[in-house]
Amino acid sequence: MSLEVPLSQQGRCAVHPDLPAGGTCFRCGSFICADCATSVAGLGVRLYCQACAARPDVNYLEALRQRYWGKRDGWAWVVGGVTLLLCVATAAALAEWGVRATKESLFTFLLLLPVPVGVAFFLGQRWARHAMLVTPLMMAVVADALVPDGRFLYLLCAIPGLVTGLRIHRDVRNQLFFRLPVPPGALKLLWNERFDNPMARQASRFGFSALFMPMFAPVAVICGAVALKRVDPKATPPIGRRNQALMGLVLGLVSPLLWGSFLLLWLSGRIPF
Ligand SMILES: [Zn+2]
Numbered sequence: 086m087s088l089e090v091p092l093s094q095q096g097r098c099a100v101h102p103d104l105p106a107g108g109t110c111f112r113c114g115s116f117i118c119a120d121c122a123t124s125v126a127g128l129g130v131r132l133y134c135q136a137c138a139a140r141p142d143v144n145y146l147e148a149l150r151q152r153y154w155g156k157r158d159g160w161a162w163v164v165g166g167v168t169l170l171l172c173v174a175t176a177a178a179l180a181e182w183g184v185r186a187t188k189e190s191l192f193t194f195l196l197l198l199p200v201p202v203g204v205a206f207f208l209g210q211r212w213a214r215h216a217m218l219v220t221p222l223m224m225a226v227v228a229d230a231l232v233p234d235g236r237f238l239y240l241l242c243a244i245p246g247l248v249t250g251l252r253i254h255r256d257v258r259n260q261l262f263f264r265l266p267v268p269p270g271a272l273k274l275l276w277n278e279r280f281d282n283p284m285a286r287q288a289s290r291f292g293f294s295a296l297f298m299p300m301f302a303p304v305a306v307i308c309g310a311v312a313l314k315r316v317d318p319k320a321t322p323p324i325g326r327r328n329q330a331l332m333g334l335v336l337g338l339v340s341p342l343l344w345g346s347f348l349l350l351w352l353s354g355r356i357p358f
């Protein structure tokens with residue numbers, strides 16, 4: 086923004102001709118007044134006109150939010166699948182042993198306890214996110230009431246369910262499925278994880294693999310070089326991961342040297358095996 090221009094020479098806002106422009110839009114370059122100047126989450130101090138700020142290629146975090154809004158994520162399908170399995174297992178157990186007034190029968194019915202929560206979760210009912218956290222403990226308590234001698238075992242079985250539940254509860258992608266408000270910082274992390282220069286991540290993976298298996302070295306070098314060329318923090322959206330791209334490139338170059346000198350030492354008999 087250039088605020089030093091004398092008022093008489095200053096442009097007028099493209100949308101509000103009666104107002105002086107305080108600067109220009111970073112994307113289209115049109116004059117913008119203080120009211121029109123809009124900053125976009127994830128793009129630092131750049132200012133845009135309102136039309137540009139609404140574009141999905143500029144407001145990429147908002148576009149990401151809309152893309153996943155209300156759409157089932159991997160966790161929703163996992164929970165749905167497990168729920169279905171529980172129903173099938175219960176039906177199979179009842180078909181095999183029938184319903185009797187025994188504790189074993191009641192234990193079989195215990196498997197149905199998480200089913201309503203699982204169905205509600207799959208359908209995107211928000212209460213199910215919280216109910217999922219208490220379901221493993223509830224099952225342990227009910228199992229304990231049925232057969233009291235396995236208390237420690239029940240709690241031990243509940244722990245993986247509890248840990249998975251917590252992971253799902255904190256997962257940003259899953260929160261978008263439930264149409265929950267997600268702060269721009271969390272959206273940025275999700276963006277970085279999924280869309281920020283994925284080639285650079287591949288490069289560093291291949292680079293580390295090349296240390297043990299030198300045939301990966303050329304792939305690491307190519308991926309690293311391409312990813313490094315793509316890095317552009319000024320682009321919209323910004324493209325990062327310079328360090329990972331460099332790491333892949335360097336490891337890909339170093340690995341043949343290491344293996345080459347190792348081979349030379351071995352051929353000259355200085356390594357005794
Ligand atoms: Zn603009």
Ligand SMILES: [Zn+2]
Nearest residue numbers: 098101118121
């Ligand atoms: Zn304006």
